[in-house]
Amino acid sequence: xxxxxxxxxxxxxxxxxxxxxxxxxxxxxxxxxxxxxxxxxxxxxxxxxxxxxxxxxxxxxxxxxxxxxxxxxxxxxxxxxxxxxxxxxxxxxxxxxxxxxxxxxxxxxxxxxx
Amino acid sequence: xxxxxxxxxxxxxxxxxxxxxxxxxxxxxxxxxxxxxxxxxxxxxxxxxxxxxxxxxxxxxxxxxxxxxxxxxxxxxxxxxxxxxxxxxxxxxxxxxxxxxxxxxxxxxxxxxxxxx
Numbered sequence: 317x318x319x320x321x322x323x324x325x326x327x328x329x330x331x332x333x334x335x336x337x338x339x340x341x342x343x344x345x346x347x348x349x350x351x352x353x354x355x356x357x358x359x360x361x362x363x364x365x366x367x368x369x370x371x372x373x374x375x376x377x378x379x380x381x382x383x384x385x386x387x388x389x390x391x392x393x394x395x396x397x398x399x400x401x402x403x404x405x406x407x408x409x410x411x412x413x414x415x416x417x418x419x420x421x422x423x424x425x426x427x428x429x430x
Numbered sequence: 431x432x433x434x435x436x437x438x439x440x441x442x443x444x445x446x447x448x449x450x451x452x453x454x455x456x457x458x459x460x461x462x463x464x465x466x467x468x469x470x471x472x473x474x475x476x477x478x479x480x481x482x483x484x485x486x487x488x489x490x491x492x493x494x495x496x497x498x499x500x501x502x503x504x505x506x507x508x509x510x511x512x513x514x515x516x517x518x519x520x521x522x523x524x525x526x527x528x529x530x531x532x533x534x535x536x537x538x539x540x541x542x543x544x545x546x547x
Binding site for chain 1: 433461463470471472473474475478485486519521523525527528529530535536538539540541543
């Protein structure tokens with residue numbers, strides 16, 4: 317069975333500072349992807365960043381980067397220069413490359429303080 | 431380009447009543463997903479369609495839930511009869527294909543928030 321665990325229900329960060337959200341996963345899939353999604357109050361899930369599991373290089377998207385530790389099954393998200401608009405619920409997810417099925421973690425609520 | 435469109439945005443019903451949700455995926459997207467998101471939790475897959483065929487409905491409670499995707503485009507998800515525990519956000523997502531190949535991703539709608547009283 318595939319599981320995704322986010323152990324931080326809530327996090328807060330000062331505007332312009334850096335914050336790291338943690339995620340661990342377990343999967344039996346040999347070919348999979350990992351994702352971080354942002355869900356604002358509008359409820360729409362917005363893709364923040366994705367990582368192909370076969371790639372060793374950590375993915376980056378502007379202020380967002382990941383620390384992917386495959387052996388440890390860890391996939392953390394680092395947000396640099398935090399902005400007020402980053403405040404939202406963040407979900408870590410693993411996905412089967414064959415089916416596209418995503419398994420989500422429980423989410424981390426990020427608060428950004430001005 | 432229009433995104434994934436869902437309606438209604440909110441629905442309040444009494445238990446034992448039927449309810450239906452509608453999803454219009456992005457044009458040309460063959461794969462459609464319905465997810466359920468309970469309060470404070472991550473979404474969980476209910477059903478996945480490849481065109482008009484339901485290829486994964488293992489998580490769909492078939493005693494009260496049903497879904498269809500006529501002509502492989504729009505989809506409806508129905509609950510009959512609704513129970514208190516069905517209160518959740520129902521999210522629809524679509525993608526070009528069924529996998530997660532490079533440069534392909536899921537697009538989500540804004541969901542329908544269901545409250546069963």
